[in-house]
Amino acid sequence: MTERIDETIAVENRYHNRELSWLQFNARVLQEAEDETTPLIERLRFLGIFSNNLDEFFKVRYATIKRIAEAGKGGRSFLGGITAKDLMEEITQTVIEQQKTSLRILSDIEKKLQKENIHMVDETQITKAQGAFITEYFVQKVSPALATIMIGELDEFPLLKDSAAYLAVRMKMSKDDDTFASKYNYALIEIPRTIERFVVLPSDGEKQYIIILDDLIRYCLDNIFSIFKYDSISAHMIKITRDAELDLDSDLSRSFIEKISKSVKNRSVGDPVRFVYDKSIDKETLRYLMDKMGVDDTDSIIPGGRYHNRRDYMGFPSLGRKDLQYEKIQPLRIKGLSLQGSLLDKIAQKDYLLYAPYQTFSYVVKFLREAALDPKVKKIKITIYRLAQVSHIASSLINAVKNGKEVTVQIELQARFDEAANIRYAEQMQSEGVRLIFGVAGLKVHCKACLVERLEGEKVKRYAFVSTGNFNESTARLYTDYTLFTANQKICKEINKVFDFFEVNYKVKKYRHLIVSPHYTRNTLYSLIDTEIENHRLGRASGIKLKLNSLSDFKMIDKLYEASRAGVKIQMIVRGICCLIPGIKGMSENIEVISIVDKFLEHPRLFIFENGGEQKMYISSADFMGRNLDNRVEISCPIYDEDIKAEINDTFSICWNDNVKARVITEKQDNAYRKNKKEKIRSQFKTYEYYQQKLKE
Template sequence: MSDTELYYPKELSWLSFNERVLQEAADKNNPIVERIRFLGIYSNNLDEYFRVRVADVKRLIIIHMNEGNIDAAEQMKLLMERIQDKVKSMTGEFDRIFEDVVKGLARYNIHLLDSKDVTPYQSEWLRDYFQNKILRHIAPILLHKKVDLVSRLNGESTYLYVAIYKKDVATKYATIEVPSEAISRFVVIPPEKSRKKKHIIILDDIIKLCLEQIFRGFVAFDKLEAFSFKMTRDAEYHINDEIDESFVDKMSESVKQRLNSEPVRVSYDADMPIEMVKNLRKRLKISSLDSLTAGGHYRNFKDFIGFPNVGRAYLESPLLPAISRKIFAEHDTIFDAIKAKDVLLYYPYHRFLHFTEFVRQAAFDPKVRHIRLNIYRVASKSRIISSLIDAVDNGKTVTVVVELRARFDEANNIEWSKRMTEAGIRVVLGSPSFKIHSKLCVVSREERGELIHYAHFGTGNFNEKTAKIYTDFSLFTRNQELAEEAIQVFDLIQQPYRRTKFQHLQVSPLNSRTKIQALVRQEIQNANSGLPSGITLKVNNLVDKELIDDLYRASQSGVKVKAIVRGMCSLRPGIKGLSENITIISVVDRFLEHPRVMVFENADKKRVFISSADWMTRNMDNRIEVGCPVYDEDLQQQIVDILNIQFKDTIKARVIDKDQQNKYVRRGNRRKLRSQIETYNYLKAKDH
């Protein structure tokens, strides 16, 4: 079979994932405000997709062409065409859904206005609001030959492209950045009469309404027209190799480079006149490899993730109060609780406060000697780091590994590394060779004259904000063999050329691939010997071809493989003679499914692992990742139960078939089951 028949292209698979997000926006069973927020999530995802995935494809085309590898370049061009066709189709669906959602909001007396809809009263109020609140943040760029527009634009922002018409004079153009960082994108207009009706106008439309106030007295015009556009840049960066620069300084410079990187997509209002489109294209130097996409009136729809609910509470999803683990309340300290029994948390169902409390108590506990933690993404206001600074003040040794290349969080991590260093924390700036993506924390306490280690292994970041919306597992253990191997990972980061062997942990790039492959081979051997066999996976992405081939071999040997894949999936399930024993679903719902979990039947002696690593080549070979075995049988069963709940989902689960059609799982005569709600109820019952 050819590569195309064996593996679904990961770039197209990612679009299939985002199509599932779009399905949530289309789903009329979702509360109307949540539907418009899903449109924001879709838009944010697509923006990152172009910045990273599409930019990679464009780069490969250019590289292959420069090397004279015409066949490879043509293959990449065909992939780019398929991407652009799919995005165009999804953009049309997006616009249709948005129109439907706006009508739906109106049925609940929430009216989304544009600049043409406002009443005289609203116009007067908005002009006054613009003069007093917005105008101070407006600085148009008047375009002429010497203005390099590409270098002047911020890839994160929405812009208005303004045509300045004057009789007998060539049309002039200007751009205006919509200042959504300074002012809310959504402005609620005070009621004129009925308080029942709520009117919301987008910041862009207020600026359009008040264009004359911006240009009058500075530019001669008979008429002004403005239409939105957004430029998306290539997010790749390059670190220069000058030895005399610190790694932090290199990263700071590379973040600046992103501001001047090449555009890969320009999206614009479909109502923009053709002459304006041509002028914009010329100004932005759009090549045939770049995407130029017409769409609805608004760009940067990611702001709609924060669309306000100005109506009744039922217009958005009800809160699910995070569950407090009873085991922590039963003991004086978190360390006493972990000493009694390994503890498993599953965010956001459980309170992330339990982890922040683990670090807070460690910061002042007289028995604690050393705290080790690694950072990939943290909140901009991190209680965890505040506690680590307190720990230094209390005389503890604190070591923090900071990954400066966490994509889109580089600036935040650079700032934190500087603040922690100033506070006396020993900051280790990762490795120039490998990204540090593991989720480790080890607290070492002196107990009865002996140093005892308490370890945390997780599938998600130490981030108070994302812990409210991402599902992730956290394991707390006093198992000294696991904890000591976790400390060895910290040593490995600081001394990458030191030879280290891990008996328990799966540690990329050293042994994750070989350990996983050995586990798969064991299941194949068990199946061939007539013993119970089976593999259950949950990952964000399944695209590593070598591991996919291992799963194909397992399927061909009769091993039943079940997987839950949120994002990209290159494996093609259900192909006779290849993958008929493989079943894959994807669940998209109010929380983002983020854990990485592996369960191997192992002849009825289950082996269960949680991990920071997806099944991607970069996670196996080019990052430091950690997978941890779960030895406690009760916790093993909890993980298996949660996975089984997801496999029973009849509301939010989609089948990932060989062509990724995103069909919902058929319910048949089964009861309706929404796995995220069922999981919450399951975990709540465990602590009552």
């Protein structure tokens, strides 16, 4: 056995900091917004994704670092060699620079949109005809939804909602106005979330016009404040982001659903962690607001542009311009598996793999709908983490109950930012007779599995599907994920053990096929890596291929370093956080890491071990993060079908050879694109072509 990583190497030289690595992932998203080969409207949407990601980052990760700093702890070992206070400062500076870049990109996109006859106009550029339209639109749709607060007259400053955007209004009062005692008065206008952020104005010939709702409101300020007399009025955007941690009360009389509901509501009043303001705001107004809100130097204070909540660009209108968007692909069928007839009969004969969005998610819905109708099906068990807003999954499960099936749903009420939606579905399913399980105390249930029990003759036969992603029709069009359909009774039996664990969780089950967190994943992966080390030492086939969303667990990283030092070649595709530093002599010279950010969100978790020529392969719900290995229920499912193994190897190889959208992860963290003189391979497009070709074979 090779020696472990030298513990004397400074921790900051062994790992990238998790938070800074995440910011580099978000920088890759920003690269997509900047990439001139990306269609214009899609570039705007990537800006929206960048902004939305940043909001969630501050609600969760920055809030955690702030708590460490406020507790007076350094946090060096937990944070990868940097103190919490220093990290907060570095995050703020990095974000300020990224925000500057995003504003520059937005300006460039808007100029290019003008060349396409799409014009973004503000309140100062409105024509007479547009003004009449805006006034009517404001009166009919916007004014009834506005919340306007005269903060200058309040004894206590109102609590601003988390991530809501506000216009901070400053009025210089006229001498003959006796409404207020002070020369200046202030108000806050909350930008309504119930109204589309982008208002399409009447076109002028081929020219199309869009005004942002903020500017539409600015245009109508005189309408809003018509009862006052003022010499001047101005409005600047502000936004506050709050700590999103859920604090559950210990009231034993409350149901778990009630506790989560209360905690989600309390999130809106969490401590502030970031304050973003329009950098053109006057100093007096800014000082007034910060004093009133209690924003201090432990919060991240970000001078921004004229508009906040740029996440809304994710919903930028299409305007009928297909030429400025990605061409929509038609999800393909799975070869040999028809959506007509019985899926269960087909799956009884062999395993099938679905790779969304290249192939249609309709197979998952069809599986459940068939199970709901089939008189031989007696039980359905499923885990749910994030459902679509309109979920055919949920309706199929309710339909199954109405057909006399016993339906058990393990629903995770603490799926971050989807708690409210899951609560709504939980209450709906419960009222229809679905049996709900709310997980295991202290553990999130993050695995993605469904099990069906069918009475065939006198025997019960099980059918299952296991996935790397959520059972969500909406995200299945945007996220790449593997789903295995199987009637392998050994695998199905062990999936049933996982559901048994949800009910009787003081008993730890044993598994021969599945790798299940929190009890087995870490040590099993260590053992699989040790086998590769030993095989390399003996001259047998060795090597590790991993596809992950995130890699942040220091012990797992050290284990991979150990394999590298032993000579094992490791290829990793890591979309997001990567705390491992590849390519360092004596530590990680045998490890290569790339990240792919493109049209779809890369989401599968895949583990491939060469195993001396007897390749072991798993699809998984687990990333290499401490929470997935030790504090969640996760399933890594083996792939036994040789055809499916070959298919997964092919799709991994396509991704690995990407030289268009792949970035090489290095010590520098500079997000350099992988460039070479080989044939251009854009892996997501090539993967779709791969599946098109399979249907022709």
